[in-house]
Amino acid sequence: MPEILAKNPLSVLLRIAFIGCLVALITLAWLPEKAVTRTILGGHAEHFIAYLGSATIMGLTFRKSPHLAVLCALLIMYAAILEVGQLYSPGRHASVQDLAFSSAGVVTGGLFLWMARSRILSLLKIG
Numbered sequence: 001m002p003e004i005l006a007k008n009p010l011s012v013l014l015r016i017a018f019i020g021c022l023v024a025l026i027t028l029a030w031l032p033e034k035a036v037t038r039t040i041l042g043g044h045a046e047h048f049i050a051y052l053g054s055a056t057i058m059g060l061t062f063r064k065s066p067h068l069a070v071l072c073a074l075l076i077m078y079a080a081i082l083e084v085g086q087l088y089s090p091g092r093h094a095s096v097q098d099l100a101f102s103s104a105g106v107v108t109g110g111l112f113l114w115m116a117r118s119r120i121l122s123l124l125k126i127g
Helices: 002-007 009-030 043-061 068-088 096-126
Strands: none
Touching: 009 043, 009 068, 043 068, 043 096, 068 096
16 A cells, blocks of 8 residues: 555545545435534535536546546445435435536536646647
């Protein structure tokens, strides 16, 4: 393990951050309603922002493979599983609208990463 840290500490940090995102998403999704404190933004914005950030971290973590679209599809499936799981959490309910905002966050994060990668690669080819 120390050899891995010495070679690429950023890669290790990104992997830890991505695992942290997955754990935070499941924890916040499945907490009982009484344990959840909402921000002033509201639930839909919270879903969008949480999945936008998670998609960005995911895309940075797994830059080489699999394809970004596959990663985004997997993250959307994870969001769907978490939504269904809310049926079993006291006071919580599954919502198609929440899933839509989560998915929009994933797609937006994926598009931002895709555009940034394309832009960076094109700049490198010009120089």
